[in-house]
Amino acid sequence: MPPPERLVGVVGKTNVGKSTFFAAATMASVEIGNRPFVTLEPNVGVGYVRVRCAHVELGLPRCNPAKGYCVDGWRFVPVKLVDVPGLIPGAHEGRGLGNQFLDKIRQADAILLIVDAAGATDADGNPVPPGTYDPVEEVHFLERELDEWIYSIIKRDWEKFARKVATTGENVVDALARRLSGLSVRREHVEKALEYAGLVDKKLTSWSQEDLKMFATGIRRAKPIVVVANKVDIPEAEDNVKRMRRELKYPIVPASALAELVLRRAARAGYIRYIPGDSDFEILDDSRLSLQQKRGLEYIRENVLKKWGSTGVQQAINKVFLEALNMVVVYPVEDANKYTDGRGRVLPDAYLVPRGTTARDLAYMVHTDLGKTFLYAINAKTKMRVGEDYVLQDGDVIKIVAAAAKK
Numbered sequence: 001m002p003p004p005e006r007l008v009g010v011v012g013k014t015n016v017g018k019s020t021f022f023a024a025a026t027m028a029s030v031e032i033g034n035r036p037f038v039t040l041e042p043n044v045g046v047g048y049v050r051v052r053c054a055h056v057e058l059g060l061p062r063c064n065p066a067k068g069y070c071v072d073g074w075r076f077v078p079v080k081l082v083d084v085p086g087l088i089p090g091a092h093e094g095r096g097l098g099n100q101f102l103d104k105i106r107q108a109d110a111i112l113l114i115v116d117a118a119g120a121t122d123a124d125g126n127p128v129p130p131g132t133y134d135p136v137e138e139v140h141f142l143e144r145e146l147d148e149w150i151y152s153i154i155k156r157d158w159e160k161f162a163r164k165v166a167t168t169g170e171n172v173v174d175a176l177a178r179r180l181s182g183l184s185v186r187r188e189h190v191e192k193a194l195e196y197a198g199l200v201d202k203k204l205t206s207w208s209q210e211d212l213k214m215f216a217t218g219i220r221r222a223k224p225i226v227v228v229a230n231k232v233d234i235p236e237a238e239d240n241v242k243r244m245r246r247e248l249k250y251p252i253v254p255a256s257a258l259a260e261l262v263l264r265r266a267a268r269a270g271y272i273r274y275i276p277g278d279s280d281f282e283i284l285d286d287s288r289l290s291l292q293q294k295r296g297l298e299y300i301r302e303n304v305l306k307k308w309g310s311t312g313v314q315q316a317i318n319k320v321f322l323e324a325l326n327m328v329v330v331y332p333v334e335d336a337n338k339y340t341d342g343r344g345r346v347l348p349d350a351y352l353v354p355r356g357t358t359a360r361d362l363a364y365m366v367h368t369d370l371g372k373t374f375l376y377a378i379n380a381k382t383k384m385r386v387g388e389d390y391v392l393q394d395g396d397v398i399k400i401v402a403a404a405a406k407k
């Protein structure tokens with residue numbers, strides 16, 4: 001069982017920069033355009049969480065990642081993202097492209113909600129002068145659309161389901177969790193949602209439509225959302241970001257997906273040196289840049305990087321995986337002294353695992369046999385032996401010792 005792969009959905013109103021964010025994060029070529037409904041099919045791709053690599057703390061000159069990459073001591077650990085077609089108010093009634101595409105984020109464990117913080121698109125995603133549309137209202141309508149979508153899934157064959165649970169006497173939380181497992185909903189989500197909706201002691205057969213709706217909202221609230229306040233390169237975004245921070249209960253990450261995309265493309269072309277998530281870049285070859293390109297880059301330096309600290313794209317991805325989903329990075333190795341695998345590669349694997357993962361769980365992730373025949377593990381940083389219940393800490397380098405480890 002490889003480490004559990006977490007999937008994050010890039011969701012939001014149409015024409016706010018979802019595909020730009022996705023392209024900047026994954027470098028995939030996807031269609032981007034300043035009009036509603038450019039994206040017609042979901043895009044799945046690989047982005048990265050950025051963490052300080054363990055090789056730095058260990059005083060090693062470098063590492064050899066089997067997946068992802070490492071630059072300047074920053075380890076980029078791959079993660080899965082899905083960009084979906086945009087929403088508008090009434091999508092659940094079929095307006096725009098409808099909300100059928102949300103089915104592609106059923107398996108998403110968390111959502112990056114991309115919002116036009118510059119207020120430069122109306123409710124339907126048409127371009128308007130910056131400062132016109134209210135991004136706080138945008139978040140509220142998106143919540144309603146997500147609620148309606150979850151409600152539509154829950155209500156299918158509800159009466160039949162409720163009667164069945166009543167006759168079999170199955171535990172209500174278990175039954176609901178099973179029913180909603182396709183939405184990556186687990187028992188603890190169901191428990192929270194029941195509490196939120198005040199339905200802990202109410203028989204399923206007597207739930208009203210209102211109850212079902214409240215429960216759907218509870219399920220949505222149980223899924224972590226990080227709001228990406230996009231387009232902060234536009235001056236009108238500044239006041240909006242302040243208000244979003246005051247009025248919304250989600251973590252807010254100010255971002256300019258466009259700036260990140262420009263910087264990453266310029267870096268790939270060799271014009272600049274820029275590491276995703278950095279607070280600055282360096283122009284490598286002045287002579288190859290046109291005056292317009294130079295102005296564009298300087299605009300980004302002044303109005304995004306200096307003003308906001310970064311483009312926000314990397315910060316948003318880190319926040320959703322490390323904070324909202326509460327994951328840590330651990331490095332399984334075969335040699336606890338050289339920090340290598342069997343082929344001499346230094347720290348080849350960086351696993352993103354849920355906080356609370358134990359040494360034994362990690363053994364299973366490396367190889368089922370290793371999990372089954374686990375004896376103990378060695379914390380390679382301290383050279384201390386740890387047992388199967390040892391809870392892995394962020395940045396741990398771990399060697400598993402097993403009775404019949406597969407060679």
Ligand SMILES: Nc1nc2c(ncn2[C@@H]2O[C@H](COP(=O)(O)OP(=O)(O)OP(=O)(O)O)[C@@H](O)[C@H]2O)c(=O)[nH]1
Binds near residue numbers: 013014016021032084
């Ligand atoms: N100023 C500015 N414009 C942006 C930013 N991000 C995206 N845009 C622009 O917004 C427009 C829409 O971008 P897309 O990425 O296609 O938006 P989307 O949300 O995927 O839209 P749909 O797929 O059509 O729903 C394009 O013109 C982008 O260049 C940003 O950070 N700042």
Ligand SMILES: [Mg+2]
Binds near residue numbers: 018020038
């Ligand atoms: Mg798009």
